Amino acid sequence: MINRLVIIGVGLVGGSLALALRQSGYCREVIGVGRDRSSLQRAQALGVVDRSELDACAAVRGADMVVLATPVGAIESVCRSLRGCLDEKAILTDVGSVKGAVVEAVQAGLGMLPARFVPAHPIAGRERSGVEAATAELYQGRRVILTPLPGGDPEACESVRGMWEAAGAVVENMAVGHHDEVLAATSHLPHLLAYTLVSSLSRLDEQEEIFRYAAGGFRDFTRIASSDPVMWRDICLHNKGPILDMLKHFGRDLATLGEAIDAGDGDRLLSIFQRAKQTRDRFCD
Ligand SMILES: NC(=O)C1=CN([C@@H]2O[C@H](COP(=O)(O)OP(=O)(O)OC[C@H]3O[C@@H](n4cnc5c(N)ncnc54)[C@H](O)[C@@H]3O)[C@@H](O)[C@H]2O)C=CC1
Ligand SMILES: O=C(O)C(=O)Cc1ccc(O)cc1
Incomplete structure (x- = not known):
């Protein structure tokens, strides 16, 4: 009590x-x-x-x-x-x-x-x-x-x-340090990706049309981009190292995805998507 x-x-x-x-x-x-x-x-x-x-x-x-x-x-x-x-x-x-x-x-x-x-x-x-x-x-x-x-x-x-x-x-x-690394991966990175996706699309000339036709997947992925900007600025400024590590790791994987699309490498794309689906199906309800 x-x-x-x-x-x-x-x-x-x-x-x-x-x-x-x-x-x-x-x-x-x-x-x-x-x-x-x-x-x-x-x-x-x-x-x-x-x-x-x-x-x-x-x-x-x-x-x-x-x-x-x-x-x-x-x-x-x-x-x-x-x-x-x-x-x-x-x-x-x-x-x-x-x-x-x-x-x-x-x-x-x-x-x-x-x-x-x-x-x-x-x-x-x-x-x-x-x-x-x-x-x-x-x-x-x-x-x-x-x-x-x-x-x-x-x-x-x-x-x-x-x-x-x-x-x-x-x-x-x-432990404190472990917490900050784990949360950079599972919470901070997804929030930053959602913010950056919406921010990036909002700067395109066709933004009105893009958002009008956004489907359920867009809503699911970007809900957290409606979170409080002050809170997320503070998180970025105060967990700099682990967040930058995750952004670098993610950036490399995003570049690999782009290369696979550019090369028409269907096997590579399939293996990336299959690994992601298996992992998510295992850990999320
Ligand atoms: N929003 C979320 O989903 C989660 C947030 N957190 C953490 O919880 C904390 C609070 O987040 P929320 O409740 O979402 O934010 P909030 O914006 O709903 O509430 C924060 C409150 O603190 C007050 N405040 C700000 N500066 C102040 C100051 N100098 N003195 C006194 N009051 C002050 C604000 O006026 C507001 O009432 C943050 O540190 C955030 O990282 C943790 C887990 C989940
Ligand atoms: O809105 C959501 O789904 C969240 O993930 C909320 C959240 C934001 C910050 C945290 O530190 C923990 C949880």
Whole structure:
């Protein structure tokens, strides 16, 4: 059970966690922290938080769990505003899509890395953002990755695990660096491909006609290009190495595909498509 939960950044991810924990009765009070009063008022009106605060330092006093749920690029400045404010027993966690840079940002912002900081990443979300998109069911049966730090407090780790399980998630642990490599491949690369496809087509003269005749495959492939641009700018800037590695790997395969088409090499094309189909049929429902 959590007595006082503070969510800093009450959008899709933070708001959904608050809703799930309020509905399951896992926490007694949820306080939302944000930059503007109107979105915090909406969060309160939607029943996502019990009350809200613009001052992060005041909000976290007496909290037993503090969740950083802003875009990754805002974490350092949010942590700077929390310097000297967290109770000794308070657990600090986050929901950022990258982990190495978040650990650095927390350390730089707070001036130290608290033993009760447990980095976390729910592998669940959608292309819509803001508190209006939050739902209590978002994490039901979905994975959450914790990347506990060497020397971190195991009890804090268990509390963060318990919180996510109460929200319906299945929790796993992973090393920080490994998380960033795996997610660069499975989440960051697909988002960048979808953004680049839509952006590239939108610059063609015939774009009106192209989008008018786009079929289901186009919609399936590009749904995630409607995701929040600020969030994805921040992910790119904060997981640079693994993302560039994946882009290079993908670029080489795209060039190979082009060469096979140019050479009329049907066997090569068939083998690429067969391997892709077998792999997807094996791993995705
Ligand atoms: N959208 C998704 O599907 C997923 C997102 N994530 C991660 O979760 C985090 C939040 O993403 P979303 O909830 O989708 O974004 P969102 O845009 O819905 O919510 C972010 C909230 O943070 C607030 N905010 C921004 N800067 C702030 C600051 N300096 N101080 C206080 N509040 C601030 C915004 O006003 C907004 O209410 C990101 O770090 C993202 O990488 C993780 C898993 C899935
Ligand atoms: O919309 C989708 O399908 C997503 O993949 C959402 C998402 C975005 C970022 C994450 O770090 C995790 C999940």
